[in-house]
Amino acid sequence: MSDEHNPMQRAREHARPKLPKRFYKDVSVEPADGGWTVALDGRLLKTPGRQSLAVASKAIAAMIAAEWEAQAEEVDPSTMPVTRLVNTAIDGVAKVCAEVARDIARYACSDLVCYRAEGPQGLVEKQAEAWDELVAWFADRHAMRMRLSQGIMPVEQDAEAAEALGEKLSGRSPLELAALHTLTSLAGSAVIALAVAQERLDAEAAWAAAHVDEDWQIAQWGEDTEAMNRRAMRWREFNAAAGVLAALGACGAG
Numbered sequence: 001m002s003d004e005h006n007p008m009q010r011a012r013e014h015a016r017p018k019l020p021k022r023f024y025k026d027v028s029v030e031p032a033d034g035g036w037t038v039a040l041d042g043r044l045l046k047t048p049g050r051q052s053l054a055v056a057s058k059a060i061a062a063m064i065a066a067e068w069e070a071q072a073e074e075v076d077p078s079t080m081p082v083t084r085l086v087n088t089a090i091d092g093v094a095k096v097c098a099e100v101a102r103d104i105a106r107y108a109c110s111d112l113v114c115y116r117a118e119g120p121q122g123l124v125e126k127q128a129e130a131w132d133e134l135v136a137w138f139a140d141r142h143a144m145r146m147r148l149s150q151g152i153m154p155v156e157q158d159a160e161a162a163e164a165l166g167e168k169l170s171g172r173s174p175l176e177l178a179a180l181h182t183l184t185s186l187a188g189s190a191v192i193a194l195a196v197a198q199e200r201l202d203a204e205a206a207w208a209a210a211h212v213d214e215d216w217q218i219a220q221w222g223e224d225t226e227a228m229n230r231r232a233m234r235w236r237e238f239n240a241a242a243g244v245l246a247a248l249g250a251c252g253a254g
Contacts, residue, residue: 019074027069029061036061038068049091053083055175059247060086063240078233081240089178098170100177105166107190108144109157112210118150123216130209137200138191142168146191165190176248182241186210186234196242199249203242207235 024040031037033054038045038061045053045064055061060082067080077084093100113131117123139145144161169177176197183193187210195201201209208215214231 019076022071022073022075024068027065029058029065038065040068047087047091049087051090053086053090055086056173057247060175060244063243063247081237082244085178085182085241085244086175089173089175093178093181094174097172097174097177098166100181101169101172102163102166104169104177104181104184104190104193105162107184107188107193108138108146108165109159109162110154111146111157111191112187112189113191114146114148114155114157115152116148116150117213123213126212126216130212134191134195134200134209137195141198142194173248175244179241179244179248182237183245186238186241197245197249203239206242207238 028039030039035054035056036058037054047053063082067083135146147155149155184190192206196206
């Protein structure tokens with residue numbers, strides 16, 4: 001049956017959101033509000049909440065500009081992770097910084113790196129290789145010693161240390177918190193996310209650390225195409241957030 005006469009194909013087409021046409025020709029990075037923004041045909045970008053889309057780092061503004069420049073006939077927000085992250089930071093996170101910081105710290109109380117397999121031995125060794133040094137680093141850097149558990153039984157972590165971590169993180173900028181929360185939720189690990197933020201791991205090493213279990217399963221049973229497509233989309237989000245944190249770090253150092 002051709003796509004034209006396939007009712008499921010027609011249903012998918014109707015369900016797919018209609019994207020706006022590309023309405024601009026030129027994309028440029030411009031100074032704005034003591035920082036940097038992006039202009040489309042000379043008009044400065046605004047967030048969905050109609051605020052100025054301004055960032056402290058020229059490198060981040062360049063990332064946003066590259067996303068808008070890469071749009072073809074239609075503007076697809078799903079292909080613009082940095083733009084969406086900045087919008088979220090300005091319109092949303094800025095109003096609830098302390099809450100977002102606490103949520104990141106809460107992840108440390110059920111962190112991926114604390115839950116270890118009972119077997120097979122190969123997986124046990126892979127987890128230890130990827131996570132043991134991170135756990136030791138986290139205890140030293142953030143004064144929170146993680147308790148490990150085998151299997152899926154929950155293990156109680158140091159609530160006071162987690163609260164102190166949340167308090168410390170609440171002083172970060174909205175964009176830092178938005179990027180850090182993205183890393184944390186995608187990795188299932190505040191430990192891995194903070195290792196990226198503090199240059200203990202680069203994005204690729206952090207992504208590998210977050211997928212030790214999944215990669216073990218793939219090695220045993222092979223890849224699932226749909227699952228790998230979803231993973232590729234999550235990686236783009238993760239890599240974008242890591243790039244934003246790296247640019248903010250460089251901006252702060254300068």
